[in-house]
Amino acid sequence: MFGTTEAFSSFSVNDIEAARHFYGExxxxxxxxxxxxxxxxxxxxxxRALIYAKPDHTPAGFTILNFVSDDVEKSVDELNAKGVTTKIYDDDELPDMPPNDAKGIMHNENGEAEIAWFTDPAGNVLAVVSSKMPG
Known part of the structure; x- marks a missing residue:
C-alpha cells in the first residue's frame, strides 16, 4: 500500500527554539x-523529519535518529567540543553489549568504534553510528 509513497518521521520536543538551535547550530x-x-x-x-512542540513531552526511551559516520571517534570528538555529552549510558544499562569507553563509544570485538549515543535538549536519544556497522 505505501511501498512507493514518501514517508517521514516525527518526534516531539518541549522547546522548539532549543531544538532549532541544537539541530541547526x-x-x-x-x-x-x-x-x-x-x-x-x-x-x-x-x-526529513518533523519536530513538534508538545507541552507534556516525555523523551523517547529509544534512539530516534541515527547519524551515519565514516569516523565515529572524530564525530564524537566534534560533538564533545560543542558541549554534547556522549557518555549517556553506564555499562550496566547495556548488559548484552560491549562496554562503552570513557567517551561513551561502544567498540566492536575488533576494537573499531561502532556507536555512541547522545541526547537533544528535550532528552530524546540520538546516535552516531559507524558506516561499517552491519545492518
Missing amino acids: TLGLGVEDGMMGNLTLRLGGGS
Missing part, C-alpha cells in the same frame, strides 16, 4: 519553519 542540519510552529529537519540523502 550544534549538529549543522537544515532546519526550516513548518506549519503551526513546527520545524522540518532536513537530513542527508533528502530525508
Whole structure:
C-alpha cells in the first residue's frame, strides 16, 4: 500500500527554539519553519523529519535518529567540543553489549568504534553510528 509513497518521521520536543538551535547550530542540519510552529529537519540523502512542540513531552526511551559516520571517534570528538555529552549510558544499562569507553563509544570485538549515543535538549536519544556497522 505505501511501498512507493514518501514517508517521514516525527518526534516531539518541549522547546522548539532549543531544538532549532541544537539541530541547526550544534549538529549543522537544515532546519526550516513548518506549519503551526513546527520545524522540518532536513537530513542527508533528502530525508526529513518533523519536530513538534508538545507541552507534556516525555523523551523517547529509544534512539530516534541515527547519524551515519565514516569516523565515529572524530564525530564524537566534534560533538564533545560543542558541549554534547556522549557518555549517556553506564555499562550496566547495556548488559548484552560491549562496554562503552570513557567517551561513551561502544567498540566492536575488533576494537573499531561502532556507536555512541547522545541526547537533544528535550532528552530524546540520538546516535552516531559507524558506516561499517552491519545492518
